[in-house]
Amino acid sequence: MSRAETGPLTRFGGPLVVAGAAIVVGYLFSVGLDGYFVYLGMSAIVAGIALLGLGVVTGSAGMVSLCQLTFAAVGAWVVSYLNRAGAPGGFLVYLVCGGIAAGLVGVLVGLPALRLRGINLAVVTLGLAAAADLTLVQIQFPGTVDGVSVERPEAFSDDRGYFWLGTMVLTACCLLVHFLRRTRWGSGWQAVAFSERGTAAAGASVRTSKLSAFAVSAALGGVAGGLLTGQVGLAFPASFTAMQSLALYVLAIMSGAHLIDMAVFGAVLWVAVPELLKRWGIPQDWGFVVFGLLGTHALTTGGNLGTAVRELWRRRSKEAAGINLGAPPSDVEIPEPGEPVLVVRDLSVSFGEVKALSHVDITVPSNGVLGVIGPNGAGKSTLVDILSGFLPQATGSVELDGLALNGMSPTRRARAGLRRTFQQDRVPAGLTVGAYVRFVARRRLSTAEIADALEFFGCPAPKTPLRRVDVGARRLVEVVGHLLAKPKVLLLDEPAAGLPHEEHVALGLRLRQVPARFGVSVLLIEHDLDLVRSVCDTITVLDFGQVLASGPQAEVLANPEVLKAYMGETELL
Numbered sequence: 066m067s068r069a070e071t072g073p074l075t076r077f078g079g080p081l082v083v084a085g086a087a088i089v090v091g092y093l094f095s096v097g098l099d100g101y102f103v104y105l106g107m108s109a110i111v112a113g114i115a116l117l118g119l120g121v122v123t124g125s126a127g128m129v130s131l132c133q134l135t136f137a138a139v140g141a142w143v144v145s146y147l148n149r150a151g152a153p154g155g156f157l158v159y160l161v162c163g164g165i166a167a168g169l170v171g172v173l174v175g176l177p178a179l180r181l182r183g184i185n186l187a188v189v190t191l192g193l194a195a196a197a198d199l200t201l202v203q204i205q206f207p208g209t210v211d212g213v214s215v216e217r218p219e220a221f222s223d224d225r226g227y228f229w230l231g232t233m234v235l236t237a238c239c240l241l242v243h244f245l246r247r248t249r250w251g252s253g254w255q256a257v258a259f260s261e262r263g264t265a266a267a268g269a270s271v272r273t274s275k276l277s278a279f280a281v282s283a284a285l286g287g288v289a290g291g292l293l294t295g296q297v298g299l300a301f302p303a304s305f306t307a308m309q310s311l312a313l314y315v316l317a318i319m320s321g322a323h324l325i326d327m328a329v330f331g332a333v334l335w336v337a338v339p340e341l342l343k344r345w346g347i348p349q350d351w352g353f354v355v356f357g358l359l360g361t362h363a364l365t366t367g368g369n370l371g372t373a374v375r376e377l378w379r380r381r382s383k384e385a386a387g388i389n390l391g392a393p394p395s396d397v398e399i400p401e402p403g404e405p406v407l408v409v410r411d412l413s414v415s416f417g418e419v420k421a422l423s424h425v426d427i428t429v430p431s432n433g434v435l436g437v438i439g440p441n442g443a444g445k446s447t448l449v450d451i452l453s454g455f456l457p458q459a460t461g462s463v464e465l466d467g468l469a470l471n472g473m474s475p476t477r478r479a480r481a482g483l484r485r486t487f488q489q490d491r492v493p494a495g496l497t498v499g500a501y502v503r504f505v506a507r508r509r510l511s512t513a514e515i516a517d518a519l520e521f522f523g524c525p526a527p528k529t530p531l532r533r534v535d536v537g538a539r540r541l542v543e544v545v546g547h548l549l550a551k552p553k554v555l556l557l558d559e560p561a562a563g564l565p566h567e568e569h570v571a572l573g574l575r576l577r578q579v580p581a582r583f584g585v586s587v588l589l590i591e592h593d594l595d596l597v598r599s600v601c602d603t604i605t606v607l608d609f610g611q612v613l614a615s616g617p618q619a620e621v622l623a624n625p626e627v628l629k630a631y632m633g634e635t636e637l638l
Contacts, residue, residue: 080243084236091232095225103228104296105336110231111293113332114238115313116322118285121242123314124323125251125495126278127258128178129187131307131314132194133286138305139167140287141294142206148215149208156218156295160234163291164284171283175276194307201302206294214298231292238285239325245281252504254278255493263491266453267505268479268550312353315360321371323495330370386525388538388564390571394521397578402433402602406586407452407483407554412461414451421447422459422610427588429554432580434587436601436618438594440630443607445590446488449556452588453485454478466553480507482553488562492531492539499527505546518545521582522575537563541572548583555579556588561596573599598622606630 094106115133122130140163147159177189208214221230245251253274256264261271294300313335316322320331338356339349363369407429414422422444429435437445451459454475463470465483473481492501502515515527522541525534534542540563547555557576561569573596579587591597597604598618605615608630614621621627 076247080240084240087236087239088229088233091236092229095229095232100224103224105340107224107228107231107292107296109332109336110228110235111289111296111332112313112335113235113329114289114292115286116317116320116328116331116335117238117242117325118282118289119314119317120322120324120328121245121254121285122278122282123317124321125246125254125258126275128275128278129183129190129314130174130279130282131187131191132174132197132310133282133313134290134305134307134310135194135197136167136171136283136286137290137293138197138201138300138302139170139283140164140290141300141305142201142290143167143287144215144291144294145209145300146207149211149213156216159215160288160291160295164288167287167290168280168284171279171281171286172276174283175279178275178279179272191307191311194310198302198305198307201305205302206300209299209301212299215294215300217295227295231296234288234292235329238288239329242281242285242325247500249504250274250277250281252496252500255495256504259493259495260487260491262455262475263487263493265455265475266479266485266487266491267546268476268484268507269504270476308353312356315356319356319359319363319369321369324371324375327369327371385535386529386533386538387535388523388525388541388568390523390568390575392571392574394578397581399577400432400581402430404431405429406431406466407588408462408464409452410462410464412448412451412459412463414447414456414459420610422451425461425607425610425612427605427612427615429586429588430602431553431586432584433603434576434580434589434601436597436604437588437590437607438592438597438604439607439613442609444610445607446558447610448607449485449558449588449590452478452556453483479550479552483556484547484550484552484554485556486540486543486547486558486560488559490536490539490563492543494530494532496531497527498525498529498531498534498542501531501542502527502546502549505543506549508550510549514549518549518583521545522572535563537565537568540564548579548585551583552585554586554588556590558590559592560589561591561593566593569593569596570599572596576600594622 095103115137119133122128143163143166144159147162174193178186181189217227221227253269256269257271257274264271264274293304316331316335320327322328322331339352342349342351405428409427412422412425439445450456452463454473465481468481470478499515503510522545524538524542524545531539540560544560561572564572577600579585589600601618603616604618604621606613606621606627613630614624614627
């Protein structure tokens with residue numbers, strides 16, 4: 066939930082109260098549980114912090130990381146080294162240093178993720194885990210050969226005190242993840258997991274989103290490794306094997322570790338399943354088989370325990386949210402189109418022998434709405450991809466308010482003031498409407514500003530989770546977010562897709578007011594001619610990648626060649 070959607074008391078007070086209660090419960094457990102269960106509880110805390118990290122990189126950012134315990138090993142190694150060297154600061158400082166070191170390693174590991182996805186990234190991270198496993202066996206952790214144990218803080222030197230310390234560290238990590246997910250970083254993780262193209266089109270850096278997710282995940286892994294070293298006194302390679310990293314990843318998928326409570330629940334399973342197997346006389350290694358089966362089920366069904374429980378509750382409590390387009394305000398004065406703001410000259414692109422666009426010239430005036438129409442395959446979406454930087458191999462020139470955009474990435478073009486929407490849904494379901502709008506707008510917005518823009522387009526309220534919003538409404542939420550970014554030009558690629566036909570004209574009346582209300586010029590691609598008529602000052606018709614006609618709406622729609630190519634000889638416009 067974004068800053069504007071809640072007051073400071075709810076935004077900070079609620080999580081801090083829960084955190085305080087967790088620390089109190091941790092203290093009560095530390096003094097009330099049997100010593101053996103205190104030890105198991107400490108193991109669950111270590112696993113919980115590692116799972117929180119996996120929840121960030123895997124659950125939120127949607128990337129595969131099979132080397133979480135390698136990051137834990139980095140944290141353990143740093144803590145062991147600083148302890149053996151007698152570095153100043155003591156255990157807690159060593160723990161922070163271990164987390165930072167692991168975070169830096171996470172950035173290095175995350176670099177391949179900028180180009181790799183899916184199974185390729187899995188192979189890279191699992192290979193790293195296996196290499197680190199073999200290396201640690203050879204070099205051992207500092208202090209292991211000499212028998213120099215890691216010293217716990219004096220106030221938490223016994224197992225019960227150390228458990229309470231672990232509870233406080235776990236709580237701090239949970240708070241960190243909770244608040245990070247409500248920042249631009251957190252929204253970027255959700256966005257990049259759902260669509261890298263949608264993230265770039267919003268002016269956000271895909272690179273930053275991925276690397277920050279890996280860094281935070283690895284840092285949490287490093288803290289987990291450091292805590293484990295303090296728990297057992299000495300770090301051993303057997304605690305950080307590639308097989309355990311793989312099992313932890315599967316457990317994160319199965320439990321839904323991107324949800325903080327489910328990360329903690331997964332940690333309880335991590336400890337409880339082997340313990341139960343031991344009590345039943347079954348070798349504990351069979352626990353990996355149990356996790357593997359549960360994870361396979363989660364991967365094949367595409368769900369997890371945490372989201373399944375939440376979906377059950379949502380289906381019982383609330384229906385899907387849609388749009389409510391009434392009559393738009395009629396007191397808006399439509400400005401006259403001004404000087405050209407987007408100028409496209411001689412734009413061409415070929416795919417092999419196929420010329421998708423050939424020598425296309427287009428001009429979008431300030432305060433104007435240009436419609437681009439044409440039959441299927443005419444090159445309309447290719448045109449939008451080129452203008453927004455997703456087809457850099459195109460030739461020709463694109464200038465935005467005098468700035469040459471050739472060679473710029475989609476992110477830089479978006480930041481320069483050229484935004485676009487997509488035909489397909491690119492809105493991440495993990496955010497609220499308000500949080501998504503803020504992420505896309507990339508500027509400080511007031512609550513009233515967001516609410517007014519959403520109401521204008523008949524969208525659900527800012528607090529509504531996007532997973533409860535239907536596809537048509539999500540398309541308009543995407544439009545609102547980009548409009549609130551105040552770009553110079555917005556490229557709308559069939560924004561009415563997913564809406565009932567009777568809503569098309571109502572949407573068109575609103576799009577007609579966009580230049581006056583938001584100060585944004587529009588290039589509209591649309592098949593519905595009723596919508597085009599209600600919105601566009603001028604129209605360009607594409608046919609087989611070439612401009613067939615261009616000019617004022619009435620003149621173009623009366624052109625016999627347009628009638629023949631676009632509508633067919635027997636149909637009337």
